[in-house]
Amino acid sequence: SSIYDEISSKFDGCCFVKNIRDESSKNGLEKLQEIILSSVLKKKQVNVIWRVEEGRQVIMDRLCHRKVLIVLDDVDQLDQLKALAGSHNWFGEGSRIIITTRDEHLLNAHKVNVMHSISLLNDDEAIKLLRKHACLDYRPMEGIEDYEQLSKEVVFYAGGLPLALTVLGSFLCDKNINEWRSALARLKEIPNDNIIETLKISFDGLTRADKHLFLDIACFFRSVKKDTAMEMLNACGFHSVIGVKVLIQKALITISEDGE
Incomplete structure (x- = not known):
């Protein structure tokens, strides 16, 4: 959203459509089409869209000559992209459509121009993000060394995951040093519910077969060579070639440069 705020003034109209996964199921794609038209055209109200096909045509007719910036956040179905940004010719020259998704396959299927994978943070980046949300820069200098040491432990626990x-930083921002120690000790035994629930969204979107495959990999095949793991998974009845591809595209597993 910070990039959106920074560059939005360079476009004729802008729209940031949040949480498409949830909003499309609650309110329908027609409502999201209305939001795009209202925001980009800078109108409080637009004509009600009754059908998705009608909305597709209206967006193309009204925006095809406008340079627009549209962010489609948390897309999880191809029909969402087809309804909200179906083709390049829907928008004027110089337009930018930014899509965030947990599923790389959707971007391939929609033939997007450029894809960028978000990697885990290194230790320096992780410390910087934690300091920001835990308000460490506003702590008294007395005892700051203890906070710095515990910050390293929090970063190690988080494993470079920005979420x-x-x-965790937001939770710890108003806690004293003893409460930091207690919170970290508890986290090692009981993971934070907000983190688990957010990460669980990707797992819940898997087929039953892919869920079983993911759990087997997570429990038994961490740091195992890919070829060895695939051979053993196939012997167990998994169609591992396509299954592993799906898990990688949904960013649930990674394969290192060493092939593990």
Whole structure:
């Protein structure tokens, strides 16, 4: 959203459509089409859209000559992209459509121009993000060394995951040093619910077969060579070639440069 705020003034109209996964199921794609038209055209109200096909045509007719910036956040179905940004010719020259998704396959299927994978943070980046959300820069200098040491432990626990660092930093921002120690000790035994629920969204979106495959990999095949793991998974009845591809595209597993 910070990039959106920074560059939005360079476009004729802008729209940031949040949480498409949830909003499309609650309110329908027609409502999201109305939001795009209202925001980009800078009108409080637009004509009610009754059908998705009608909305597709209206967006193309009204925006095809406008340079627009549209962010489609948390897309999880191809029909969402087809309804909200169906083709390049829907928008004027110089337009930018930014899509965030947990599923790389959707971007491939929609033939987007450029894809960028978000990697885990290194230790320096992780410390910087944690300091921001835990308000460490506003702590008294007395005892700051203890906070710095515990910050390293929090970063190690989070494993470079921005979501975990943001949630944990916000939770710890008004806690004293003893409460930091207690919270960290508890986290090692009981993971934070907000983090688990957010990460669980990707798991819940898997087929039953892919869920079983993911759990087997997570429990038994961490740091195992890919070829060895695939051979053993196939012997157990998994169609591992397509299954592993799906899990990678949904960013649930990664394969290292060493092939593990």
